[in-house]
Structure formats: C-alpha cells, structure tokens
Amino acid sequence: xxxxxxxxxxxWTPDDFEALRPMGWRDDAPAALAxxxxxxxxxxxxxxxxxNAYVVATTLDEARRxxxxxxxxxxRFRAEDRAxxxxxxxxxxxxxxxxxxxxxxxxLRRAAAGEHYQQQPIAANIDFVLxxxxxxxxxxxxxxxxxxxxVQASGAQPVLVLxxxxxxxxxxxxxxxxxxxxxxxxxxxxxxxxxxAASVAVLAPYLGPGRSCVLVxxxxxxxxxxxxxxxxxxxxxxxxxxxxxxxxRHTTTSRVLIPLPQGGCLIDTPGMRELKLVGEEDxxxxxxxxxxxxxxxxxxxxxxxLNEPGCAVREAxxxxxxxxxxxxxxxxxxDERDAAATTLAQRRNEAKQAPKGTRPKPGGKDKxxxx
Ligand SMILES: Nc1nc2c(ncn2[C@@H]2O[C@H](COP(=O)(O)OP(=O)(O)OP(=O)(O)O)[C@@H](O)[C@H]2O)c(=O)[nH]1
Ligand SMILES: [Mg+2]
Ligand SMILES: [Zn+2]
Numbered sequence: 001x002x003x004x005x006x007x008x009x010x011x012w013t014p015d016d017f018e019a020l021r022p023m024g025w026r027d028d029a030p031a032a033l034a035x036x037x038x039x040x041x042x043x044x045x046x047x048x049x050x051x052n053a054y055v056v057a058t059t060l061d062e063a064r065r066x067x068x069x070x071x072x073x074x075x076r077f078r079a080e081d082r083a084x085x086x087x088x089x090x091x092x093x094x095x096x097x098x099x100x101x102x103x104x105x106x107x108l109r110r111a112a113a114g115e116h117y118q119q120q121p122i123a124a125n126i127d128f129v130l131x132x133x134x135x136x137x138x139x140x141x142x143x144x145x146x147x148x149x150x151v152q153a154s155g156a157q158p159v160l161v162l163x164x165x166x167x168x169x170x171x172x173x174x175x176x177x178x179x180x181x182x183x184x185x186x187x188x189x190x191x192x193x194x195x196x197a198a199s200v201a202v203l204a205p206y207l208g209p210g211r212s213c214v215l216v217x218x219x220x221x222x223x224x225x226x227x228x229x230x231x232x233x234x235x236x237x238x239x240x241x242x243x244x245x246x247x248x249r250h251t252t253t254s255r256v257l258i259p260l261p262q263g264g265c266l267i268d269t270p271g272m273r274e275l276k277l278v279g280e281e282d283x284x285x286x287x288x289x290x291x292x293x294x295x296x297x298x299x300x301x302x303x304x305x306l307n308e309p310g311c312a313v314r315e316a317x318x319x320x321x322x323x324x325x326x327x328x329x330x331x332x333x334x335d336e337r338d339a340a341a342t343t344l345a346q347r348r349n350e351a352k353q354a355p356k357g358t359r360p361k362p363g364g365k366d367k368x369x370x371x
C-alpha cells in the first residue's frame with residue numbers, strides 16, 4: 001500500500017479537514033463521504049448569505065465573500081439546490097467562487113411567503129433546531145406546533161426553548177401545561193433566562209464538537225440574546241421588543257453561522273413573519289400523533305369528526321381531553337399541508353413535462369450518484 005506521502009496531490013488527506021472541525025465538520029456526514037468521488041479542492045462552510053454572494057469560511061479565523069456558480073442565479077434554478085447557511089461547498093482554485101454544493105444531512109425549509117409556491121431553505125447540515133419562544137406576549141402554542149411540523153420534516157431534532165423565564169411570572173408554570181401534548185410526544189422543553197449563562201447551560205447537550213444548532217423563532221423571541229450568552233460575548237445586536245405586544249424589531253437581518261468556543265456552532269436567524277408549510281410535513285410525526293391516534297379510533301374510517309356517531313375526536317373534545325384550539329389548528333394545518341402537497345405535485349409534474357434541455361435527464365444521476 002502506498003504511504004500517504006507518495007499519494008498524488010489530487011487526493012484528500014486527513015489534514016484537509018482539521019481546520020474545518022471547529023466549524024462542525026464530521027467525517028461521517030454525507031458531505032465528507034461525497035468527497036471520495038471528487039478531485040481535491042478547498043472545502044468551506046457557508047457562514048453568511050447576501051443577495052448576490054455568500055460568505056464562506058475555510059478556517060475559524062477567516063471568512064470571505066465568494067460568488068455562486070452561474071447556474072444558481074438563473075430564475076428557474078430550484079432554491080433548495082442553492083447553498084444556504086450551514087452548507088459545505090467546494091471552491092474554485094482561486095478561492096473566489098463556489099463550484100460544488102456537497103450533499104446535506106438535514107435541511108430546514110419553509111414555503112416562501114407570497115402567492116407563488118417556492119421552497120425556501122433556511123439552514124443546512126444542522127443537528128438541532130432550537131425553537132425559541134419568549135414567555136411574554138410572544139408565547140403561542142399554535143405557532144410552536146407550526147414550527148415543529150417544519151422541523152420534523154427537516155431531518156434535524158427540534159428542541160423547545162422558552163426564553164425570558166425571569167419575566168414570565170405565572171406564564172412560566174402555565175406554559176409547560178399548555179405545551180403538555182408536545183412534551184408527552186417527547187419534544188425536549190427548556191425554560192431559560194437567555195441573559196444568564198448558568199440558566200442557558202441546560203442547552204449544553206445540543207452543543208459541542210461536530211454539532212450544529214440553528215435558532216428559529218419570531219422577532220424579539222431572544223435568539224440573538226441566547227447566541228451571545230452561549231458564545232460568551234456580545235457578537236449579535238439585540239433590541240428591546242415593543243412594550244404593547246412584545247413584538248421584536250427585526251434586529252437580525254441575515255442568517256449567520258457562529259463557531260462556539262466549546263466546539264460546534266450556532267446559526268442565528270432573523271425572526272420569521274410567515275411560516276408556510278412545504279407540503280411534505282407529516283402531521284402524525286409526533287406533533288399531532290395524539291390527534292391522529294384518536295381519529296383512528298372513530299367508528300367510521302372516513303369520519304369527518306363533525307357529528308358522526310362513535311366519533312372519538314368529538315368525544316374527546318366534549319370530555320375536555322382534547323383542547324378545542326389545538327384541534328382547530330390541526331385541521332387548519334392539515335388543509336394547508338394538503339393544498340401545498342397538491343401544488344408541489346403539480347410542480348413536479350410540470351417539471352417532468354418541461355421541454356428537453358431545461359431539466360436533468362430522466363433517471364440521470366448527479367455526480368454523487370443521487371437521482
Ligand atoms: N429579561 C429577559 N430579556 C430577554 C431575554 N431574552 C431576550 N431578551 C430581551 O428581548 C429583546 C429581544 O431579544 P433579541 O435577542 O434581540 O431577539 P431576537 O429573537 O434575536 O430578535 P430578531 O433578531 O429581531 O429576530 C432584547 O431586549 C433582549 O434583551 C430573557 O431571557 N430575559
Ligand atoms: Mg436577533
Ligand atoms: Zn371522528
């Protein structure tokens with residue numbers, strides 16, 4: 001067997017990845033495995049995004065602006081095939097442009113706001129999604145359910161973080177009760193004061209070497225405050241919420257990946273106004289498993305849960321075992337998911353019928369052997 005010294009310079013060596021580890025590089029991740037099929041090049045992580053450029057890092061102390069491949073700027077190019085914060089990419093020889101997007105192990109996305117259906121990626125290669133909700137006027141179990149559906153579809157694990165425990169008063173005790181079905185479904189829940197390092201230490205299991213965590217939640221929820229406390233310095237700008245309704249002022253304006261001193265990294269994101277479902281969410285996947293289990297016990301398989309005899313859902317609602325607001329939200333999300341799924345199926349059909357040359361060959365594989 002050839003010793004590493006005699007290998008040609010075109011082959012990857014373990015040293016190529018040392019500088020990437022503090023930024024979350026993992027040798028067992030799809031990005032790493034894909035490299036075997038590719039010529040040696042500089043690997044970088046996307047740490048920031050601007051309208052026409054990306055900010056990438058190849059080492060901890062050096063971030064630079066690079067251009068995307070020309071194909072990504074074409075309007076018909078699928079948004080989810082462009083790099084997003086957290087992605088691993090290969091750079092050209094000059095280190096000025098991205099040449100290749102490496103395969104991901106998780107992708108958080110939503111449908112973009114507006115009339116036209118489009119998927120919008122939020123963060124890639126993440127292990128945990130911290131869904132941050134303030135224990136002030138921001139607290140809303142319905143919004144948390146919506147977040148959880150998107151996170152469950154991402155491949156990353158959701159963690160519920162209720163911030164502003166120090167301001168919460170009675171809500172701190174009530175909140176856990178209001179989220180009981182989600183806690184029973186197994187979602188971890190932490191109530192913290194985001195300004196206090198000792199309090200946020202409960203989040204340690206989600207951080208550390210090789211782990212990437214993204215913070216999501218509405219503006220003013222306390223994502224950047226939490227980021228600063230976990231980082232141990234005031235890197236991100238934060239701003240007071242409006243007193244009347246606890247709404248934030250959209251202080252963070254772009255997504256940013258920040259390596260942590262304890263290893264691993266955090267992605268801080270701007271507060272999201274709208275969280276539309278993509279159409280691929282599974283409502284029975286923990287978030288509404290209680291309701292789906294109930295519905296399966298109705299006498300009629302096609303029960304509409306209106307006034308059919310033997311309706312387990314109606315019985316639970318009447319007995320107070322199922323919360324009316326949670327049920328109504330389930331119905332709303334189910335209909336929204338179904339409508340998005342129909343649009344998505346139409347899109348895929350149209351893409352299949354598009355004229356030759358505008359789409360990849362049917363059954364063709366990309367350079368990683370993916371279809
Ligand atoms: N008392 C208290 N205040 C907090 C806590 N977390 C956040 N805040 C305050 O809430 C306000 C909003 O916090 P940010 O961290 O800027 O919120 P954000 O989620 O990053 O908001 P956007 O960047 O707009 O999306 C700031 O005034 C913070 O000081 C907390 O746990 N306790
Ligand atoms: Mg912020
Ligand atoms: Zn029923």
